[in-house]
Amino acid sequence: MNKNLSDKVIHRLTLYHCILIDYINDNVEFISSSQIAKLLHIDDSQVRKDISLLNKSGKSRVGYTVKELMASIQESLGYNRKKNAYIVGAGYLGSALANYGKFSHCGLNIVAAFDNDQSKVGTMVNNIAVRDINELPEFVEKTNIDIAILTVPRVYGQIATDFLIEEAKVKYIWNFTPRILNVPAGIHVWNENLMANFIQFTYKIK
Amino acid sequence: MNKNLSDKVIHRLTLYHCILIDYINDNVEFISSSQIAKLLHIDDSQVRKDISLLNKSGKSRVGYTVKELMASIQESLGYNRKKNAYIVGAGYLGSALANYGKFSHCGLNIVAAFDNDQSKVGTMVNNIAVRDINELPEFVEKTNIDIAILTVPRVYGQIATDFLIEEAKVKYIWNFTPRILNVPAGIHVWNENLMANFIQFTYKIK
DNA sequence: TAGATTGTTAATCGATTAACAATC
DNA sequence: TAGATTGTTAATCGATTAACAATC
Numbered sequence: 504m505n506k507n508l509s510d511k512v513i514h515r516l517t518l519y520h521c522i523l524i525d526y527i528n529d530n531v532e533f534i535s536s537s538q539i540a541k542l543l544h545i546d547d548s549q550v551r552k553d554i555s556l557l558n559k560s561g562k563s564r565v566g567y568t569v570k571e572l573m574a575s576i577q578e579s580l581g582y583n584r585k586k587n588a589y590i591v592g593a594g595y596l597g598s599a600l601a602n603y604g605k606f607s608h609c610g611l612n613i614v615a616a617f618d619n620d621q622s623k624v625g626t627m628v629n630n631i632a633v634r635d636i637n638e639l640p641e642f643v644e645k646t647n648i649d650i651a652i653l654t655v656p657r658v659y660g661q662i663a664t665d666f667l668i669e670e671a672k673v674k675y676i677w678n679f680t681p682r683i684l685n686v687p688a689g690i691h692v693w694n695e696n697l698m699a700n701f702i703q704f705t706y707k708i709k
Numbered sequence: 710m711n712k713n714l715s716d717k718v719i720h721r722l723t724l725y726h727c728i729l730i731d732y733i734n735d736n737v738e739f740i741s742s743s744q745i746a747k748l749l750h751i752d753d754s755q756v757r758k759d760i761s762l763l764n765k766s767g768k769s770r771v772g773y774t775v776k777e778l779m780a781s782i783q784e785s786l787g788y789n790r791k792k793n794a795y796i797v798g799a800g801y802l803g804s805a806l807a808n809y810g811k812f813s814h815c816g817l818n819i820v821a822a823f824d825n826d827q828s829k830v831g832t833m834v835n836n837i838a839v840r841d842i843n844e845l846p847e848f849v850e851k852t853n854i855d856i857a858i859l860t861v862p863r864v865y866g867q868i869a870t871d872f873l874i875e876e877a878k879v880k881y882i883w884n885f886t887p888r889i890l891n892v893p894a895g896i897h898v899w900n901e902n903l904m905a906n907f908i909q910f911t912y913k914i915k
Numbered sequence: 916t917a918g919a920t921t922g923t924t925a926a927t928c929g930a931t932t933a934a935c936a937a938t939c
Numbered sequence: 940t941a942g943a944t945t946g947t948t949a950a951t952c953g954a955t956t957a958a959c960a961a962t963c
Contacts, residue, residue, distance in 0.1 A: 511930070513912055521889045535944065542889050546932055551945060561939040564943050580908050599805035600903075605863070605887070609904040610911075624891070650911070658812070677910060683727045683748050683908035693910035695903070697806075698815040699723035702786050704883060704899035705816075705856070706719055717954070752956055757921060760930065769962040770919050 506581070512553050516576050518543055519550070522572040535566035548657045582609050588677070590605040590616040591663055592655035593623050593633045596679055600652060614648060640670045649674040657681055714785070718759050718792035722782050724749055725756070728781040741772035788815050793854045794883070796822040797840045797869055799829050802885055807834040820854060828880060846876045855880040863887055 508516070519539055526534055536554070540547035554567065559575045561567040577583055590597045593616045600606075601613055618624060619636045625632050634642070643649075651673045655663045660680035667673035668690060676692045678684055681699065684692050714722070725745055732740055742760070746753035760773065765781045767773040785787055796803045799822045806812075807822055824830060825842045832839050840848070849855075857879045861869045866886035873879035874896060882898045883891055887905065888897050 508912075509930085510909065513909050514790060514905070517902070517908050518889060518900075521887060521902065525888065537944085542891060547944095548933075548947090549931065552931090552947080555946065557731075561945055563945050565939085566944070573791070573821065580906060581914070582910060584914075586907075586911050595805040595808040599801040601905075602801040606904065606907070609908050611904075611907055650914075657805075675911065675914065680729060682731065683724060685748060685883075691910075693906065694724075695906060696727070697809075697873065697901070698812065698817075699720070699727065700814050700899065700901060701778065701792075701812070701817055701883065702723050702788060703716065703719050704879065704897075705792050706714075708787070708792065708856075708881065715954085743920085753920095753956075754923090755955065758955090761922065767921055769921050771963085772920070903928080 508556060508604050512556060513580060514578060515543070515545070515549070515553050516557075519553070520580075520582075523569055523576070526569045531569060533562075533566040533692065535570070536561075538566070542569065553555070557673075564636065584610050585612055586610045586650060587612050588644070588650035588652055589612050589614055589639075589648055590631075590640070590652045590654060591618075591630065591636070591639075591667065592659075593618040593620075593626075594654060597652070597654035598628045600654065601631045604629070613652070615642060619643075622701060626649045636666075639666075643671045643673075650677065650678045651675070652679070653684075654679045660684060711713075714762060718762060719786060721749070721751070721759050722786060725759070726779060726782045726788075729775055729782070729857035732775045733779065737775055739768075740775050740778070741773040741818070742767075744772070768826075790816050791818055792816050792856060793818050793820050793852070794856035794858055795820055795845075795848070795854055796837075796858045796860060797824075797842070797845075797873065798826040798859065798865075799826075799832075799834065800860060800862070803835045803858070807837045807862065810835070819851065819858070821848060823848075842872075845872075849879075851879045856883070857881070858883045858885070858910075859890075860885045866890060 522539055522542055531696055536550040539550045558573045558581050559572060559672050565700055590613060597616060601616055613631055616628060616633045617636045617639050618633055623633050624635045625656060639700040649672060651667050653663060653676050657680050660682045661684060664684045664686060674690060677695060678692050678696045680694050727749055728745055742756040743753040763781045763785050765778060789793055794817060796807055797817060801873045803822060807819055819837055822834060822837050822839045823842045823845050830840050830841045855878060857873050859869060859882050863886050866888045867890060870890045880896060882896050883901060885901045887902050892898055
């Protein structure tokens with residue numbers, strides 16, 4: 504649909520979506536911009552502006568229809584579009600992600616996991632087989648999957664990235680390692696840097 | 710130190726810090742603003758401006774001293790300040806976080822984990838004891854820890870939050886549940902919403 | 916010296932907020 | 940009707956980028 508939403512708008516829309524899930528669960532039919540704004544500690548006119556970008560309209564005196572608004576956000580942001588991916592690094596974090604059953608709600612489908620530790624190869628995590636990292640090129644050749652979830656230890660972050668680019672034609676890397684990956688143009692990296700985030704979170708403490 | 714850095718500046722400084730770790734490991738003595746900027750795909754004058762906020766100065770023709778710059782960021786952002794916290798919800802994700810040994814690098818010290826599942830209570834994850842959630846109020850009374858890492862299933866997110874606020878005087882919640890928590894003013898929530906982030910990450914795909 | 920890099924100001928750009936007419 | 944809420948414009952605010960003198 505509309506592919507011109509800014510990163511900030513997209514981010515807020517995902518938060519609105521979270522709130523809408525609760526409203527659906529509570530069987531509430533309508534929601535107002537000020538209700539959303541209050542939960543997120545933002546301005547209500549911003550909420551209305553974001554929603555107007557979806558070409559969705561609300562009702563005066565009533566607000567927005569919860570179900571319609573949720574469907575609209577899902578449609579615009581691609582919640583229902585299936586995105587196949589594989590995990591690289593089947594350690595604690597990789598396994599936790601593999602065991603997180605709810606990723607299907609945002610269209611993420613984890614198809615396989617890879618590791619170089621032979622004691623892990625052949626095991627299963629939540630019905631996902633852990634395979635030898637050397638099988639990755641062949642796997643990608645067959646499946647054309649280009650999203651990697653990178654959960655290797657920090658020291659292997661760049662080496663694994665180089666391997667993914669050269670041998671597995673990766674295009675999207677969801678990076679859980681606490682480092683900045685050096686990648687050529689055209690490869691998209693999203694950093695999920697827990698340590699950095701924690702610093703930001705607790706910056707003001709004490 | 711300087712407590713007036715904006716969220717955006719703090720975020721970029723944490724990324725610079727990641728890069729500096731690599732430079733230290735590679736025994737490189739100096740780094741220029743354009744080297745940092747290139748890795749992060751941002752403007753080099755922005756890097757210089759951010760660093761100038763630390764009251765740090767570089768050397769013309771040479772750049773910044775890697776060690777000094779890293780120490781300065783750590784000092785300003787509180788990497789070395791110890792922050793005790795406990796985990797609420799010892800499931801896969803909670804356990805993965807407990808097993809993540811490197812949190813000490815950003816000053817995070819996970820002291821305990823709590824769960825309501827009696828089959829988990831009494832077990833250990835990475836030398837951290839899993840305790841009964843009902844022991845939490847007493848534990849907080851003794852330790853005065855006010856940072857909670859919330860890794861319960863989505864449905865228990867708000868209930869657990871209410872409990873933490875009312876019974877455990879929590880002030881900071883690192884929220885890993887995919888929902889918006891309803892909290893009174895004065896309680897700080899940092900959302901680590903993996904599903905929302907994945908949507909944002911893959912928005913432009915296809 | 917010539918050349919590379921910082922530090923900083925001014926210009927630009929984008930995002931948020933305020934305000935209010937239109938609507939039901 | 941009176942009142943609450945949307946939709947949208949204009950005003951404000953903040954963040955990024957461009958430019959360049961100063962430095963070594």
